[in-house]
Amino acid sequence: MKTILVAGGAGYIGSHMVAELHDKGYDVVVADNLCTGHRGAVTHGTLCVGDVRDGEFLDRVFTEHKIDGVINFAAFSLVGESCTDPLKYYGNNVAGAVSMLGAMRRHGVDKIVFSSTAATYGEPEKQPIDELDRTCPTNPYGETKLAIEKMLHWCDAAYGIKFAALRYFNAAGANNAAGIGEDHSPESHLIPIVLQVALGKREHIGIFGDDYPTRDGTCIRDYVDVRDLASAHLLALEFLDREKTSGVFNLGSGNGFSVREIIEAARKVTGHPIPAKVAPRRAGDPSTLIASNRRAVEILGWKPRHSGLDDIIGSAWNWHQSHPDGYAE
Ligand code: NAD
Ligand code: UDP
Structure with a gap:
């Protein structure tokens, strides 16, 4: 696997993914509309500025670059805002994932690593939480991520697109060697x-x-370092390539x-x-x-x-x- 499309690669976790992919010898293409991301966070690769909900934009990206796999970070992620404006969250998170999967189908790309969240569990029944525990989100943000996980399952069954859904707990930390870190506005973490x-x-x-x-x-x-998250995504890509099967994984310390x-x-x-x-x-x-x-x-x-x-x-x-x-x- 050579060239990875990182959607949302100008964001906090995505930019650390870009640095990790570069370090490990991958070519990187970033697709980001910079709604919460930063141009300065993209330290390597090609930045294509555009919206993942725009199928024509994605067609240009997939045509201009031979993409071997996708990592999708692009989403809104403020829990409180998702409660006051759920359509904004379904509109970006779910529609963005529909658009990305459609483009992958059109261009014959069959591997995606997806940013999911501990918010898919809601109020857990036991600790520590494992992947088979009940998923019952308590906010629209978590619901959009769970809806996308289910969509990924059906897209695997129908089109053979293999996915790894990574349920992050609390991402934190920075990569000071690469000069990147967390800059959300407003900051809620x-x-x-x-x-x-x-x-x-x-x-x-x-x-x-x-x-x-x-x-x-x-x-x-459970606070987990953003560089450890990045290394897990790379392992997940390798897993998809090797095992040709999909999976859901918690990422926490x-x-x-x-x-x-x-x-x-x-x-x-x-x-x-x-x-x-x-x-x-x-x-x-x-x-x-x-x-x-x-x-x-x-x-x-x-x-x-x-x-x-x-x-x-x-x-x-x-x-x-x-x-x-x-x-x-
Ligand atoms: P972030 O806001 O820093 O990054 C998201 C990136 O996606 C930004 O660069 C933004 O510009 C881009 N984006 C959003 N919508 C887009 C669209 N329609 N088209 C193109 N680009 C778009 O967020 P983050 O903290 O890096 O989180 C990344 C992912 O991880 C999100 O999907 C989030 O839900 C998930 N997540 C984050 C945490 C955490 O602790 N930060 C925990 C669990 C899950
Ligand atoms: N928190 C807090 N004060 C703040 C921000 C967060 O007490 O200004 C608490 C929040 O209620 C939660 C924990 O810190 O229990 C982690 O919150 P964060 O927003 O970082 O991540 P979340 O767990 O909501 O994804």
Whole structure:
């Protein structure tokens, strides 16, 4: 496999994928409309600016480049916004995936790695969560990702397009050697917000609820390094190529940390006090999400190498210090 089309490759996780593919000797073509991505995040390959919902745009990309496989990151991913504007999420996420699969069919490309999410599980029945556990999303964002997973299943059955649906838990960290990191606007994720407080760009971090049934009352999440996510996608592509079968895989470190534990770890890594205030719960937050990553480890041969909490916060902190205004575009 030589040339990989990375849809959404100008975004946070996609840009780390592009760097990983380049490092491993692949040619990369990025398709991105830059709605939340950054031109400056695309460090290698060819950037084609356009919308994946536009079939003619995709036809040009697939005609101009001989694409061997697709990795699709292109989506909207703000849980709260998906609750107030679900059609925006179905319209981009589901329609974008329909359009991409149609283009793959037209151009004879039969392998896709898809960005799914722990939000497909909703409120889990047990911890750690494995891939056979009930999927019952509590918000439209998770519903769109689950709908796409089901569509991928039927497209495999009908057209033989093999897929790996990767359910990420909480992506964090940065690739400082490549000069890329997390720059969402607005930023909603815990670790970058905590580091913005350390940088003096925010006065305090609001803790969304301290009355959850957890060890300190704050929500527990599984934070996984963005470079480890990228390496898993490459293994998933190789798996599709080798095994010619589809699969669903959790991508998490297997460890859970509470909001208070993240703030405390960030205080140690940064040496800043990071004031925190308890705020109301955020709608739709499950109390605990921890991945079982056994399938990815055993079947894909994945080894998360950078997902220790201090490593994740340390690499994110380096990025925030060197890029206090993100990509400043
Ligand atoms: P991001 O917003 O940084 O990246 C998404 C990229 O897709 C952006 O570059 C954006 O411009 C592009 N895009 C969106 N719609 C498009 C369209 N119609 N046509 C072309 N390009 C389009 O998001 P991210 O944090 O890097 O997340 C990447 C993927 O991973 C998303 O699908 C998201 O749902 C999923 N995910 C992220 C996390 C996380 O913790 N960040 C967790 C689970 C799943
Ligand atoms: N969180 C918080 N304050 C913030 C942002 C997030 O307390 O300013 C909490 C949030 O409620 C969740 C955890 O931190 O329990 C991780 O949130 P994030 O948005 O990073 O990821 P999510 O788990 O929602 O995908």
